[in-house]
Amino acid sequence: xxxxxxxxxxxxxxxxxxxxxxxxxxxxxxxxxxxxxxxxxxxxxxxxxxxxxxxxxxxxxxxxxxxxxxxxxxxxxxxxxxxxxxxxxxxxxxxxxxxxxxxxxxxxxxxxxxxxxxxxxxxxxxxxxxxxxxxxxxxxxxxxxxxxxxxxxxxxxxxxxxxxxxxxxxxxxxxxxxxxxxxxxxxxxxxxxxxxxxxxxxxxxxxxxxxxxxxxxxxxxxxxxxxxxxxxxxxxxxxxxxxxxxxxxxxxxxxxxxxxxxxxxxxxxxxxxxxxxxxxxxxxxxxxxxxxxxxxxxxxxxxxxxxxxxxxxxxxxxxxxxxxxxxxxxxxxxxxxxxxxxxxxxxxxxxxxxxxxxxxxxxxxxxxxxxxxxxxxxxxxxxxxxx
Amino acid sequence: xxxxxxxxxxxxxxxxxxxxxxxxxxxxxxxxxxxxxxxxxxxxxxxxxxxxxxxxxxxxxxxxxxxxxxxxxxxxxxxxxxxxxxxxxxxxxxxxxxxxxxxxxxxxxxxxxxxxxxxxxxxxxxxxxxxxxxxxxxxxxxxxxxxxxxxxxxxxxxxxxxxxxxxxxxxxxxxxxxxxxxxxxxxxxxxxxxxxxxxxxxxxxxxxxxxxxxxxxxxxxxxxxx
Numbered sequence: 001x002x003x004x005x006x007x008x009x010x011x012x013x014x015x016x017x018x019x020x021x022x023x024x025x026x027x028x029x030x031x032x033x034x035x036x037x038x039x040x041x042x043x044x045x046x047x048x049x050x051x052x053x054x055x056x057x058x059x060x061x062x063x064x065x066x067x068x069x070x071x072x073x074x075x076x077x078x079x080x081x082x083x084x085x086x087x088x089x090x091x092x093x094x095x096x097x098x099x100x101x102x103x104x105x106x107x108x109x110x111x112x113x114x115x116x117x118x119x120x121x122x123x124x125x126x127x128x129x130x131x132x133x134x135x136x137x138x139x140x141x142x143x144x145x146x147x148x149x150x151x152x153x154x155x156x157x158x159x160x161x162x163x164x165x166x167x168x169x170x171x172x173x174x175x176x177x178x179x180x181x182x183x184x185x186x187x188x189x190x191x192x193x194x195x196x197x198x199x200x201x202x203x204x205x206x207x208x209x210x211x212x213x214x215x216x217x218x219x220x221x222x223x224x225x226x227x228x229x230x231x232x233x234x235x236x237x238x239x240x241x242x243x244x245x246x247x248x249x250x251x252x253x254x255x256x257x258x259x260x261x262x263x264x265x266x267x268x269x270x271x272x273x274x275x276x277x278x279x280x281x282x283x284x285x286x287x288x289x290x291x292x293x294x295x296x297x298x299x300x301x302x303x304x305x306x307x308x309x310x311x312x313x314x315x316x317x318x319x320x321x322x323x324x325x326x327x328x329x330x331x332x333x334x335x336x337x338x339x340x341x342x343x344x345x346x347x348x349x350x351x352x353x354x355x356x357x358x359x360x361x362x363x364x365x366x367x368x369x370x371x372x373x374x375x376x377x378x379x380x381x382x383x384x385x386x387x
Numbered sequence: 388x389x390x391x392x393x394x395x396x397x398x399x400x401x402x403x404x405x406x407x408x409x410x411x412x413x414x415x416x417x418x419x420x421x422x423x424x425x426x427x428x429x430x431x432x433x434x435x436x437x438x439x440x441x442x443x444x445x446x447x448x449x450x451x452x453x454x455x456x457x458x459x460x461x462x463x464x465x466x467x468x469x470x471x472x473x474x475x476x477x478x479x480x481x482x483x484x485x486x487x488x489x490x491x492x493x494x495x496x497x498x499x500x501x502x503x504x505x506x507x508x509x510x511x512x513x514x515x516x517x518x519x520x521x522x523x524x525x526x527x528x529x530x531x532x533x534x535x536x537x538x539x540x541x542x543x544x545x546x547x548x549x550x551x552x553x554x555x556x557x558x559x560x561x562x563x564x565x566x567x568x569x570x571x572x573x574x575x576x577x578x579x580x581x582x583x584x585x586x587x588x589x590x591x592x593x594x595x596x597x598x599x600x601x602x603x604x605x606x607x608x609x610x611x612x613x
Binding site for chain 2: 008009012014015019040052053054056058060062068069070071110113114115117148305
C-alpha cells in the first residue's frame with residue numbers, strides 16, 4: 001500500500017501562522033518551506049502530539065525552541081496512517097493509535113450531532129405536547145376560582161361585542177327561570193349570569209365562572225323549555241367539570257402553565273387573551289360523555305325528564321340529515337347515536353317538574369325585531385346584569 | 388472579486404466588486420444597493436435540510452441571498468441589521484472557522500457554511516446557543532459584529548479568557564472551555580462576569596467590543612414601565 005507522504009498543514013511560530021505543505025520521511029523527519037523562515041526540519045521524536053480543536057480532530061505536532069512554541073496542525077486523517085507506518089517505539093505507537101481512534105470517533109460524533117439534537121428538539125416538543133395533554137386537567141384545577149371568573153367575564157363580554165342582545169323581559173325571564181332551576185340542583189355554588197343573543201344559529205355555551213349565553217336560534221328550535229334546560233345542563237356541566245378551562249390551559253402552552261403553578265398573575269392575563277377562543281373550542285368524546293352524564297344527573301334532580309334532551313338531540317340530528325348543515329352547537333359537541341342512546345336510556349325523575357311558561361309566546365317574542373337592541377356598549381356595563 | 392469596508396465605524400458597510408460571472412452569498416436582507424448589472428436571487432444553502440436546520444437551529448434565514456454579476460461587472464453594498472463593524476477574513480482552506488449565529492454577512496461562493504452543534508455546556512452557557520455556523524472552504528468571508536471588532540491571535544498553548552457572548556468567530560482549532568470567572572461561584576456572579584470562555588491556542592478569535600444582551604439589559608432600565 002502506498003501512503004501519502006505530503007500533507008497540508010498550518011504552521012504556527014508563536015502567533016504567526018503560515019499554511020504549508022509538509023512531508024514526513026520514513027525516518028520520522030518533518031520538512032517544509034516556511035516562507036521567510038526558510039526550510040524547516042523537525043524530528044518527530046522531539047515533538048509532542050495532541051488532538052486539538054472543536055471537535056478535537058486536528059493533530060497538533062508541537063515543539064519548543066529558543067524562539068518559543070511552534071506547532072504544525074494537520075486535520076488529514078491519512079497522516080495517522082503515515083505515522084503508524086513509521087518504525088516508532090511502542091509507547092509512541094500506542095499514543096498515536098489512541099489519537100487516531102479518538103479522531104475517528106470525534107469525526108463520527110460530529111456528523112451525528114446535528115441530527116441527534118434535531119431529534120432531541122422534536123422529542124422535547126412531542127414530550128411537551130403529551131405532558132401538556134395529560135397535565136392540563138391537573139393544572140386547570142389549580143386555577144383559583146376568581147381567575148376563572150375573570151376569564152369567563154371577559155369572554156362573556158367579548159362574545160357579545162357586535163352581537164345583538166335580547167332585552168325583552170318575557171324572554172329573559174324565561175331563560176332566567178330555566179337557569180335558576182338548574183342552579184338549584186347542580187350541586188355547585190356558582191351564581192349564573194345569562195345573556196340571550198340574537199342569532200339564527202342553534203347554540204348555547206357556558207363560560208368559566210358561570211356566564212351563560214343562549215341564542216334565539218336555540219329557543220326557536222326547542223319544542224319546550226325543558227329541552228333548553230337539557231342543553232344548558234349539558235353546557236353548565238362543561239363549566240362545573242372545568243372542561244373549558246382545561247381546553248384553554250391546553251391552548252396556553254408551557255409558559256402559562258408554569259405561571260399557573262406558581263400563581264403568577266401574568267398567566268391570568270394570557271389566559272384572558274386566549275379566552276376569546278372559548279366559544280369555538282371543541283371538547284373530546286370523553287368530556288362530551290361526562291357532560292351528558294352531568295346533564296342527566298342535574299335534570300333528574302331538578303325533576304326534568306332527560307328524554308327532553310334526547311328528543312332535542314334527535315330533532316337536530318334529523319334536521320342535519322335533511323339540510324346537511326350541522327348546527328354550531330354540535331360542531332363543537334359532535335352528536336353521535338351513542339350519545340343519544342345513552343341519554344334516552346336515562347331513568348325518569350321521581351318527582352317530575354315542568355316549567356310554567358307559555359313557550360310559544362316566548363319563541364315568538366324572542367324572534368321579534370323589537371325584542372332586540374344593539375349590543376353591550378350602549379347598555380349597562382355588565383351585559384348580563386339586567387337579567 | 389474585491390471586498391471593501393466602507394463607512395467604517397459603528398455603521399460600517401461592505402462593498403463588493405464583482406467581475407462578470409462572479410457571485411457571492413450573503414445574509415438574507417443584507418443588500419442595500421447594487422449595480423443594475425447584478426442579479427439578486429435566493430438560494431437554500433446545502434439544500435432544504437441544510438436551509439431548514441440553519442433556520443431552525445441558528446436562527447439565520449432559511450435562504451441566503453445570492454448576488455451574481457450576470458450582465459457585466461458591478462458592485463453591491465451590504466450591511467447587517469445591527470450597528471457594528473465588519474471584518475474580512477481570507478480563507479485559504481487550511482483553517483475552518485466557527486461563527487456565532489448572527490455573525491455571517493457575506494462570502495464568496497467557494498466558502499461553505501454549515502450548521503454545527505455545540506455540546507451541552509457550551510450550548511447552555513457560552514452565550515452563543517446550541518448551534519453555530521461552521522465555515523470552511525476558500526475565499527473571502529465578511530463577518531459582522533455588534534460593536535467594534537478585534538482579532539486576538541493565540542500562539543500554540545496560549546490561553547485567553549473571553550467573556551461569553553463577546554465571541555464572534557474563532558478558528559475551529561482553538562477550542563474553548565466554559566468556566567466561572569472567579570474562583571468561587573458567588574464572586575463569579577457578583578463580579579458581573581458569571582461565566583467566561585477559556586480559549587486555548589493556536590488560533591484566531593474575533594471578539595466584539597459590545598454584546599447585544601448586555602446592551603439590551605442596559606437599555607431596559609430606561610424604558611418606562613406601564
